[in-house]
Amino acid sequence: MRFGVLGSLTVWDSGGDQVPITETKVRAVLADLLAHHGRSVSAERLIEDLWGGRPPGRPLNTLQTKISQLRKALGAERVLRSPAGYRVRVEDDELDAVLFRRTVERADRTDDPGARGRLLAEALGLWRGPAFADFTDAVFVRAEAARLEELRVGAAERLAEARIETGEEDVAVAGLRELVEEHPLRERSHGLYMLALSRTGRQGEALRTFHELRVRLRDRLGIDPDPTVRDLYASILRQEPGATALPRVADRPRSNLPGPPTALIGRESESARVRAALSDPHADRLVTLTGPGGVGKTRLAIAVARSLTEDFPDGAWIVELAGMDRAATTADLAERVIATLGLCEGAADSAFELVEWLCGALRGRRCLVVLDNCEHVVSQVADLAGALLAADAGRLVVTTQEALDIPGETVFPLAPLTLPDSVGDPDEMVASSSAVRLFVERARAASPGFALTGENAPAVAAVCRRLDGVPLALELVAARLRAFTPEQIAAGLDDRFALPTGPGRGRPTRQQTLRSMIDWSWNLLTDGERTVLRRLAVSRDGCTLAGARAVCADGHDVLDVLSRLVDRSLVVREGERYRMLESVSAYCVEQLEGAGELEEVRRRFVAFHVREAERGDPLLRGSRQREALEWFDTETVNLRHALELAIRAGDADAALRLVNALTWYWRLRNRVAEARRSFEAALRLQGGSAHTRRVAEGRLAAFEGRPPREDGPVEAGALRLFWFAGSVPHDREAGRALVEEALARTGESGDRWVEAAALAERAGHRLDDGEVSASRADARRSAGIFLDLGDRWGLLRANAALARAAEADLDHRDVVALLEEDLRAAEGLGLWVDAIETLFRLGRIEASRGERSRARHLHERARRVAEERSYASGMVEADAWLYREDRVPAQDRGGRRTDASFSGGGPGPG
Incomplete structure (x- = not known):
């Protein structure tokens, strides 16, 4: 059986005949389920999608009837039910949309332009009309249809480019002419059209195309063409032979993959195999790299991922899980992925929804996610990976010491580097042994004058064999060449490895090798160096110099010691942060326990992060907002670890102070689920000051959309104001009363930030009551205060109210520039929900001024950002406006707003 959505909804049986499904609502159920390819859709969602706000008398029974009819048409095994809802079982090769996407992916990985063009033509040949053509009015397929249409246009552009490369410019011109007519502001299509025209000797038409595009962009959007298109125009104007082609991929892939500090050595064959597995569209979408600690799993994963960024236009990311607690849930891991990818996590309100929401956000995306250092949370990673695979959510690489053992997993055991077979010619040793090659490269980095010679070759070979070719062990010992000769190191290893390995006994042989190597490096340190090194292990995600001093202290010159530890490759410096390799960190935790310092160092770690969070919190509301946000972003893993440690130790005072200090950061980053779970965990502890506890209770109420207790502390008005500053109160009158109360109290407290926020909120209330002039006055006062304070988020709030007032009376003076x-x-602040809503405000104002093309561009841009950040309500609002724009006659459009739910103060921070 095959299913078609690239055109009207069609189902074919195994013989190629159409399966008759004539009843409209039954077809709608199938369309809805296919739009959620592979995911369950709840009965409530289906009822809402099919009947909107007018369901039949017994909606569940009616839906069940439609499901039964669909099962009769497709077979009972095709339409499945689970506690999460209904889903249709469709294999990837049975749905034309998936076949289209995968064929395009194959084309994008093909270097030969002729073969690439044939694949793209094959993919585009699957289209029989607009996606979900017979459901163009249905909201439930609109987002999926728009995504598929964008993929179609991109594929058509790349097909034209392939034809230009193979000399078929005349054929390309015809297709590109249609594209530029359909999309008069799409710069890439115009650039390719110019290129094809110039290649066929029609330079005049190519230049005229550029001028027309530039005029449209300036008149409608107020922007100039992209530099790439301008450069192409200049090349054609100068009549340069063979005008330069535009890049094949318009948007650069996003990534957080770090640059490799050193070259990857000795892993050429493994890299090729892993790369091939990730590139093959028919291979398993999960690759797991296994092996003992120190064997180089992370380094290999990063190197391969960096080499494939062009294949994953939706991003290539590494998510570090070493800092996760062993008791972390699958939802905790999902939350870490969401934060790393910069998605709008606030859309999910519960632990269950967090996993489901992540799967939905990544479904169908061409992204690569590396889950690194998973051995301590392997079962939770297996659950998360299984859910992502079921949702067709990109490709995954997992590094761990054991396989996940789930369907769809390809496991690559990573062996140590190859050892020298014999001692002889130095060049032959380097060529034949990757272990020797790595040792020599790292030795030269540590001691620039080092060279492998006939004299030291036996010692180097002995070191590599003694260390079993484990890369981390080789790197640690190579760093010692500043102080020792190869012969001295070999002799020292002989002595060291002749001794019992202590806590290392019982481990696999190569794990004992690494432990013995770290033991050896440890014993070469001074007492002060050992103290600093073991105490650094309390940090889950590295630390700054200030953080190191806070936990190490005790009279040590921490900076000097850190420098020496970096020289010995036991600590890695990345900018202003110091990190430990995972294997070294695990070893040092044991040393910390053995020294009886673990609890004290943890206490220092918690105290430091509580102090720093409390210091940074007020900076989030002022001129140092960007700096403070960057600090909280960077320290997120350690702050979570500090909260875990405080809760585990039963330290209610530290836990409550920490969650209170993180409140505004969580609100700005829209991490509602994390905030709620953290407050609940802290409040379950006994103890802590009564005031701190009441503040935490009030802030949890804010995140849950409840009013604070009447007897709660006022916090100079900030707590009560916080309830509605970014939350949606259930009682509008109560919200208004809180605004007036906050304004009254600011006269006593002098808290200008609270005054400005309250004024921005009251401006919205007054506009709802039709008091446009009073609303504008409040908004301007609010903006003036926030401007004095340097709070950019606050200005967003104030200017949102000004924009609403401008929409109300069509007075647009200065508002566009402000927005x-x-x-x-x-x-710049990474407040993506605010960015999306600001685009909507600009779009509505431009529409009311009659600038329809610019308004469309702004809404389309908002939709792209919303889709990229998985902000569902933003996509829906953009789709609704664009749908109305396409359907409503021009004379009826006017400047009416289409978002009746937009509130005076704007949405919560993104």
Whole structure:
């Protein structure tokens, strides 16, 4: 059986005949389930999608009837039910949309332009009309249809480019002419059209195309063409032979993959195999790299992922899980992935929804996610990976000491490097042994004058054999060449490895090798170096110099010691942060326990992060907002670890102080689920000051959309204001009363930030009551205070109210410039929900001014950002506006707003 959505909804049986499904609602159920390819859709969602706000008398029974009819048409085994809802079982090769996407992916990985063009033509040949053509009015397929249409247009552009490369410019011109007519502001299509015209000797038409594009962009959007298109125009104008082609991929892939500090040595064959597995569209979508600690799993994963970034236009990411607690849940891991990828996590309100939401956010995306250091949470990773695989959510690489053992997994055991077969010619040893090659490279980095010679070759070979070719062990010992000769190191290893390995006994042989190597490095340290090194292990995600001093202290010159530890490759310096390799960190935790210091060092770690969070919290509301956000972003893993340690130790005072200090950061980053779980965990502890506890209770109420207790502390008005500053109160009158109360109290407290926030909220209330002038006055006062304070988020709030007032009476003076500045600020601060909503405000104002093309561009841009950040309500709002724009006659459009739910103060921070 085959299913078609690239055109009207069609089902074919194994013989190629159409399966008759004539009843409209039954077809709608199938369309809805296919739009959620592989995922369950709840009965409530299906009822809402099929009947909107007018369900039949017994909606569940009626839906069940439609499901039964669909099962009769497709077979009972095709339509499945689970506690999460209904889903349709469709293999990837049975749905034309998946076949289209995978064929395009194959084309993008093909270097030969002729073969690439044939694949793209094959993919585009699957289209029989607009996606879900017979459901164009249905909201439930609109997002999926828009995504598929964007993929179609991109594929058509790349097909034209392939034809230009193979000399078929005349054929390319015809297809590109249609594209530029359909998308008059799409720069890439115009650039390719110019290129094809110039290659066929029609330079005049190519230049005219550029001028027309530039005029449209300037008149409608107020922007100039992309530099790539401008450069192509200049090349054609100068009549340069063979005008330069545009890049094949318009948007650069996003990634957080670190640059390798040193070259990957000795892993050429493994890299090729892993790369081939990840590139093959028919291979398993999960690759697991296994092996003992120190064997180089992370280094290999990063190197391969970096080499494939062009294959994953939706991003290639590494998510570090070494800092996760062993008791972490699958939802905790999902939360870490969401935060790393920069998605709008606030859309999920419960632990169950967090995993489901992540799967939905990544479904169908061409992204690569590396889950690194998973051995201590392997079962939770297996659950998360299984859910992501079921949702067709990109490709995964997992590094761990044992396989996940789930369907769809390809396991690559990573062996140590190859050892020298014999001692002889130095060049032959380097060529034949990857262990020798790595040792020599790292030795030269540590001691620039080092060279492998006939004299030291036996010692180097002995070191490599003694260390079993384990890369981390080789790197640790090579760093010692500043102080020792190869012969001295070999002799020292002989002595060291002749001794019992202590806590290392019982481990696999190569794990004992690594432990013995770290033992050996440890014993070469001074007492002060050992103290600092073992105490650093309390940090889960590295630390700054200040953090190191806070936990190490005791009169040590921490900076000097850190420098020596970096020289010995036991600590890695990355900018201003110091990190430990996972194997070294695990070893040092044992040393910390053995020294009886573990609890004290943990206490220092918690105390430091509580102090720093409390210091950084007020900076989030002022001129140092960006700096404070960057600090909280960087320290997120350690802050979570500090909270875990405080809760585990039963330290209620530290836990409550920490969650209170993190409140505004969580709100700005829209991490509602994390905030709620953290407050609940802290409040379950006994103890802590009564005031701190009441503050935490009030802030948890804010995250849950409840009013604070009447007897709760006022916090100079900030707590009560926080309830509605970014939350949606259930009682509007109560919200208004809190605004007035906050304004009254600011006269006593002098808290200008609270005054400005309350004014911005009251401006929205007054506009709802039709008091446009009073609303504008409040908003301007709010903006003035926030401007004095340097709070960019606050300006977003105030200017949102000004924009609403401008929409109400069509007075747009200065508002557009303010909103454009807000947009730059929101993007700079990473407040993506605010950025999306600001684009909507700009779009509505431009529409009310009659600038329909610019309004469309702004809404389309908002939709792209919303899709990238998985902000569902933003996608829905953009789709609704664009749908109305396409359907409503021009004379009926006017400047009416289409988002009745938009509140005065704007949405919660993104």
